[in-house]
Amino acid sequence: MRLAAISNPRKVFGTVWLSQLISALGTGLTEFALGIDVYQRTGSTTKFALVMVCAMLPVILMSPFSGALADRWDRRNVMLVSNAASAAVIAVLMLVPGRPIGVIYAAVVALAVTGALRDPAYYASVSQMVPKNQLGRASGLVQTAENVGSVAPPFIAGVTLVVVGLDGLLLLDLVSYGIGILALLIVQFPALDRTGEDTDGGEQSLWRDTVVGWRYMMTYRGLLYMFLFGSFISFCVGIAQVVVTPLVLSFASAATLGATYSAGALGILVGGLVMSAWGGPKRRVRGILIFGLAQPVFLILASLRPDAVLIGIGLFGYLFSIQFVRGCIATIIRAHVPDTMQARVFALSRFVGWSTLPLAYVLTGPLVNLFTPLLRSDGALAGSVGRLIGAGDGRGMGLLLLVLGVGFVAVVVISYANPRLRHVEDEMQPDAGADEKSPDEKSPVTSATS
Numbered sequence: 001m002r003l004a005a006i007s008n009p010r011k012v013f014g015t016v017w018l019s020q021l022i023s024a025l026g027t028g029l030t031e032f033a034l035g036i037d038v039y040q041r042t043g044s045t046t047k048f049a050l051v052m053v054c055a056m057l058p059v060i061l062m063s064p065f066s067g068a069l070a071d072r073w074d075r076r077n078v079m080l081v082s083n084a085a086s087a088a089v090i091a092v093l094m095l096v097p098g099r100p101i102g103v104i105y106a107a108v109v110a111l112a113v114t115g116a117l118r119d120p121a122y123y124a125s126v127s128q129m130v131p132k133n134q135l136g137r138a139s140g141l142v143q144t145a146e147n148v149g150s151v152a153p154p155f156i157a158g159v160t161l162v163v164v165g166l167d168g169l170l171l172l173d174l175v176s177y178g179i180g181i182l183a184l185l186i187v188q189f190p191a192l193d194r195t196g197e198d199t200d201g202g203e204q205s206l207w208r209d210t211v212v213g214w215r216y217m218m219t220y221r222g223l224l225y226m227f228l229f230g231s232f233i234s235f236c237v238g239i240a241q242v243v244v245t246p247l248v249l250s251f252a253s254a255a256t257l258g259a260t261y262s263a264g265a266l267g268i269l270v271g272g273l274v275m276s277a278w279g280g281p282k283r284r285v286r287g288i289l290i291f292g293l294a295q296p297v298f299l300i301l302a303s304l305r306p307d308a309v310l311i312g313i314g315l316f317g318y319l320f321s322i323q324f325v326r327g328c329i330a331t332i333i334r335a336h337v338p339d340t341m342q343a344r345v346f347a348l349s350r351f352v353g354w355s356t357l358p359l360a361y362v363l364t365g366p367l368v369n370l371f372t373p374l375l376r377s378d379g380a381l382a383g384s385v386g387r388l389i390g391a392g393d394g395r396g397m398g399l400l401l402l403v404l405g406v407g408f409v410a411v412v413v414i415s416y417a418n419p420r421l422r423h424v425e426d427e428m429q430p431d432a433g434a435d436e437k438s439p440d441e442k443s444p445v446t447s448a449t450s
Contacts, residue, residue: 067347136279238360250394
């Protein structure tokens with residue numbers, strides 16, 4: 001039941017966006033703090049890493065179906081129920097005596113499940129609230145809110161835990177979900193035009209709705225190639241996440257490592273803010289490929305010397321560029337995918353994109369073990385590649401980043417040569433681009449099964 005109704009689309013978007021930013025920050029703080037709690041109580045890196053697996057794996061597994069649910073149901077209601085369920089999980093966690101490790105894992109899984117249901121509905125609802133010519137900026141704002149939820153917690157969770165403790169932090173998260181629920185109660189989402197949906201004269205099953213989403217992606221094959229490009233970016237991010245810590249610590253202190261990570265976090269936040277202010281280029285595919293090419297340049301820069309400043313600049317530029325690629329992908333979906341299909345497409349984008357992260361985490365250790373001997377002072381490549389990037393402790397990890405960067409350049413070149421990816425915006429909506437429409441005009445609803 002609504003307490004009141006804010007119906008102006010711009011005000012609705014601003015209200016929902018701000019509440020989701022607060023909720024994202026609360027969720028990020030909780031997940032990070034629970035991981036710290038598990039590590040402090042067990043001293044086990046494996047059990048600590050399992051918290052991250054519990055936060056990621058349900059999202060990947062549920063993505064093909066969660067998008068179909070968000071397209072079937074009222075998106076505002078999906079977000080309301082998901083926020084209420086998340087709040088209930090936090091409340092239960094606060095009430096369980098002693099919070100056993102197994103209960104923490106179960107809570108993280110439950111929060112991941114509710115998030116997997118909420119996020120596609122939120123992403124898809126943006127195109128209902130924002131004029132077509134502002135979708136790029138809106139995508140940047142949504143991304144900035146997500147970035148705050150992922151980047152800020154490591155920097156502020158420590159202080160927050162000291163001041164209010166884990167119980168206090170959980171209470172703050174509970175309040176953040178309450179704010180999200182209140183915001184959704186007082187807004188009214190613009191009506192979703194479902195004209196042209198293919199139901200075969202009856203109610204479709206969830207499975208068939210999911211299949212329709214897959215079929216849509218396979219019909220516009222450039223969309224699939226765009227998501228695969230995003231999955232390679234995720235793969236590189238996963239390897240960089242694992243490699244940077246031991247790479248910096250091989251020649252510098254933990255304090256220097258923290259400064260290096262701060263540079264990367266700044267790149268994420270600044271990139272999101274610039275994307276929200278600019279909106280990206282008119283041809284979003286060009287933005288994907290240009291900023292995609294910038295990423296390996298910065299990866300290679302970070303690999304060249306055991307120098308914290310160089311690595312910090314590389315991380316800043318690398319993560320800065322990623323924000324534009326992701327923002328442009330989101331804008332293409334919002335501008336060209338039918339409104340009634342968007343939640344499924346966003347969910348599939350996440351499914352394809354995140355699927356390579358676990359692989360990256362698994363492969364990084366063996367890859368480091370493979371490259372490390374090659375650049376020891378007496379290694380096989382010390383007299384050749386070692387003259388370019390140095391030899392000795394940690395340089396094998398530098399070589400891994402260098403090889404990853406060179407491979408990344410090849411992937412960008414192959415992607416540019418693919419006409420289905422290069423012209424995906426024209427193929428999906430050949431009659432008019434998003435920026436050429438009036439603010440109130442909606443993209444035509446196209447059936448994926450027609």
